[in-house]
Amino acid sequence: MDIFRTRIAPGKTVGLLGRLTELLRSTRDRKSSDHASAVGVDDLEKFFDLSSDLLCIGGIDGFCKRVNPAFEKALGYTSQEMLKRPFLDLVHPADRARTIEALDDLARGLPVAQFESRLVCQDGSARWIEWNTVPARDSLYAAGRDVTERRVAQQMIEASHAELRALVEQQAALRRVATLIAHGTSPSDVCASVAAELTRILDNRSTGLYCFSPDGMSMLVASNTEPVGGSAHGAPHPVDGESIAARVFRSGHCARIDSAQNSEVAVPIVVDGNLWGSAVVGSTSPDPLPPDTEARVGDFTDLLATAIANAQAHTQLTASRARIVAAADDARHRLERDLHDGAQQRLVSLGLALRSAEASADTEPAALKEQISDIVAGLNDVSADLREISRGIYPAIRSKGGLGPALKALARRSAIPVDLDLHLDPRVPESTEVAAYYVAAEALTNAAKHARASGVHLQARTSGTHLELSVRDDGSGGADPAKGSGLTGIRDRVEALGGQLEIISRAGSGTALLADIPMDAP
Numbered sequence: 437m438d439i440f441r442t443r444i445a446p447g448k449t450v451g452l453l454g455r456l457t458e459l460l461r462s463t464r465d466r467k468s469s470d471h472a473s474a475v476g477v478d479d480l481e482k483f484f485d486l487s488s489d490l491l492c493i494g495g496i497d498g499f500c501k502r503v504n505p506a507f508e509k510a511l512g513y514t515s516q517e518m519l520k521r522p523f524l525d526l527v528h529p530a531d532r533a534r535t536i537e538a539l540d541d542l543a544r545g546l547p548v549a550q551f552e553s554r555l556v557c558q559d560g561s562a563r564w565i566e567w568n569t570v571p572a573r574d575s576l577y578a579a580g581r582d583v584t585e586r587r588v589a590q591q592m593i594e595a596s597h598a599e600l601r602a603l604v605e606q607q608a609a610l611r612r613v614a615t616l617i618a619h620g621t622s623p624s625d626v627c628a629s630v631a632a633e634l635t636r637i638l639d640n641r642s643t644g645l646y647c648f649s650p651d652g653m654s655m656l657v658a659s660n661t662e663p664v665g666g667s668a669h670g671a672p673h674p675v676d677g678e679s680i681a682a683r684v685f686r687s688g689h690c691a692r693i694d695s696a697q698n699s700e701v702a703v704p705i706v707v708d709g710n711l712w713g714s715a716v717v718g719s720t721s722p723d724p725l726p727p728d729t730e731a732r733v734g735d736f737t738d739l740l741a742t743a744i745a746n747a748q749a750h751t752q753l754t755a756s757r758a759r760i761v762a763a764a765d766d767a768r769h770r771l772e773r774d775l776h777d778g779a780q781q782r783l784v785s786l787g788l789a790l791r792s793a794e795a796s797a798d799t800e801p802a803a804l805k806e807q808i809s810d811i812v813a814g815l816n817d818v819s820a821d822l823r824e825i826s827r828g829i830y831p832a833i834r835s836k837g838g839l840g841p842a843l844k845a846l847a848r849r850s851a852i853p854v855d856l857d858l859h860l861d862p863r864v865p866e867s868t869e870v871a872a873y874y875v876a877a878e879a880l881t882n883a884a885k886h887a888r889a890s891g892v893h894l895q896a897r898t899s900g901t902h903l904e905l906s907v908r909d910d911g912s913g914g915a916d917p918a919k920g921s922g923l924t925g926i927r928d929r930v931e932a933l934g935g936q937l938e939i940i941s942r943a944g945s946g947t948a949l950l951a952d953i954p955m956d957a958p
């Protein structure tokens with residue numbers, strides 16, 4: 437069968453291929469003149485050799501009959517090698533089906549213009565060639581131009597457009613999450629939104645957010661898919677083995693698994709310097725997740741960490757307010773009890789004693805004298821009691837003489853020897869002084885009560901904007917704020933002024949309370 441029987445209409449071909457076709461036609465038309473035919477063939481040879489385009493005459497048997505030197509230059513094969521192989525062999529496997537379709541068109545007599553496909557070079561690389569091909573009798577005439585550079589440039593432009601689009605989508609998604617956080621949305625709702633946004637921007641990959649507990653348990657708090665197996669929402673399960681979440685739990689860093697079956701990336705969620713949980717993105721496609729996945733997920737986990745830190749700070753603030761109110765009530769209650777059981781009881785009994793003295797005034801002067809002296813002693817005791825109670829209510833000496841004398845008085849009254857080192861600015865705001873006084877008082881009381889210490893070193897210094905107080909005992913150590921209310925109370929007091937209290941107390945190494953209190957507190 438003559439598969440190339442239809443000729444191309446004049447004017448349909450372009451450039452060099454057009455000229456070649458014309459030459460062939462004129463060569464055929466001038467068969468009667470050998471001289472004219474010889475000139476045409478010479479011209480063809482020159483075109484063949486000079487052209488930087490790839491020129492080829494193919495046969496219906498699927499082999500090239502003629503290729504020009506440009507082929508060798510572009511693909512690395514010698515002309516002989518080219519002629520020995522079916523030309524479909526050189527076509528990149530991914531482009532073969534399209535090429536066969538184009539060959540079918542040519543077989544039906546249709547020209548094929550601007551058809552792009554890849555040819556595999558001798559060194560294994562591929563080059564994009566744009567073909568213009570026409571069928572003629574039992575041959576086809578093909579002119580190809582190497583457009584690899586243009587293709588690469590196009591791919592780069594497309595990639596940068598895709599990158600830009602992804603960036604815009606990512607920024608819009610981050611803005612939506614940030615808006616939720618700004619409106620005080622609960623962390624669980626922010627988690628759900630982050631899972632949904634990650635799925636959206638990461639091409640529908642599955643996403644799960646896990647919360648870790650210090651005892652090695654992990655809990656799924658949000659995901660875009662229905663939880664499976666042991667990962668049910670809210671059900672804790674151990675983070676052991678080689679799961680990607682377990683790797684994050686152990687290392688505190690991003691983890692990635694790329695296998696033949698799937699690709700997973702996990703990013704830690706770090707709240708106030710502590711590992712809170714992990715965001716895990718997974719894909720069942722054989723392609724690994726893109727290399728920027730960790731960074732893109734990290735932008736969301738950073739925002740989520742802010743939401744969680746805000747919520748935790750809010751919870752802590754509420755708890756601390758409740759403790760301050762409870763402590764104030766407690767102090768009033770203790771005061772009422774001390775006055776009732778102590779001074780008030782004594783005053784009542786002194787009143788009764790006065791009545792009985794009144795009754796014996798005329799009859800028993802000797803007994804009266806003795807009773808009056810008992811009453812005087814009793815009044816002295818009451819006075820001492822009241823002094824002791826008022827000292828516990830507020831450090832009166834501080835308001836009279838400032839923090840230095842108040843700390844000296846505390847040191848004098850301490851049951852264990854106190855070594856003082858004071859460098860204090862006389863103008864320390866009252867709230868700062870009161871906080872420092874209570875920290876020192878609690879530390880000295882604790883040292884006497886719990887530490888079995890032989891001495892305490894108390895240092896207080898002001899440094900322009902802050903007051904630094906440290907109280908160190910050489911006792912047993914092991915102070916634990918959870919076991920009482922004194923340490924928590926002074927921490928609340930210091931933090932209420934924007935300061936910090938550090939408790940260092942390893943068993944056997946004594947206890948140090950380090951307070952840093954701002955001097956510009958309201």
Ligand SMILES: Nc1ncnc2c1ncn2[C@@H]1O[C@H](COP(=O)(O)OP(=O)(O)OP(=O)(O)O)[C@@H](O)[C@H]1O
Nearest residue numbers: 882883886887913914915916919920921922923947
């Ligand atoms: N200097 C210390 N040395 C050793 N253990 C300490 C020291 N200070 C505190 N502790 C331990 O820490 C616990 C908590 O101390 P905290 O001051 O909060 O409560 P408390 O002294 O027991 O009671 P209160 O509420 O009356 O202060 C104490 O019960 C004690 O076990």
Ligand SMILES: [Mg+2]
Nearest residue numbers: 882920922923
């Ligand atoms: Mg205490």
